[in-house]
Amino acid sequence: MGDSLYDRLAATAKAHIDGMRPKTPGTNQDNADALLANCAPTFRMSWGPAYYISTTPNLQGERTGEEFAAHLRLMAPAFQKWAIDITNMCVDVKTRTAVVRADFHMVPRGGEEVVQDLILWMVMDESGEKVVRCTEFVDAAATVELGVRLKAGTGRDLVNE
Secondary structure (H helix, E strand, O other): OOOOHHHHHHHHHHHHHHHHOOOOOOOOOOOHHHHHHOEEEEEEEEEEOHHHHHOOHHHOOOEOHHHHHHHHHHHHHHEEEEEEEEEEEEEEOOOOEEEEEEEEEEEEOOOOOEEEEEEEEEEEOOOOOOEEEEEEEOOHHHHHHHHHHHHHHHOOOOOOO
């Protein structure tokens, strides 16, 4: 069976998640180059749900691929390590969309693990090989707890800066 649009969309969604993982598993090395290689030139990143994000300055507005990579580079040093495990994926060929549910395991420096239950809604280009738009729906309670633990470990409020 040849390469189908469904397969390309699923592979692109997985590659996008791979770019959000550490370069070396079990570390805090950002993998921004891999992330950017998977983004269309017009890529835009945003977060939800809307009300929670309206109270979280660091996640407001849209970011370009470079701006999202800078966000990851800012956050990476605050963590001892992190990992993202895909738990489910739904692909819609007609709309060139993939929705991924993932567990985002984050261990802040000097702190204990927080697991975010993420939903990433990704829209791909016509070829299905580049992500044009991604909205990451975060677990608000986990994000608040992560902010507390990050501030305890770094002295900075990285969630709300």
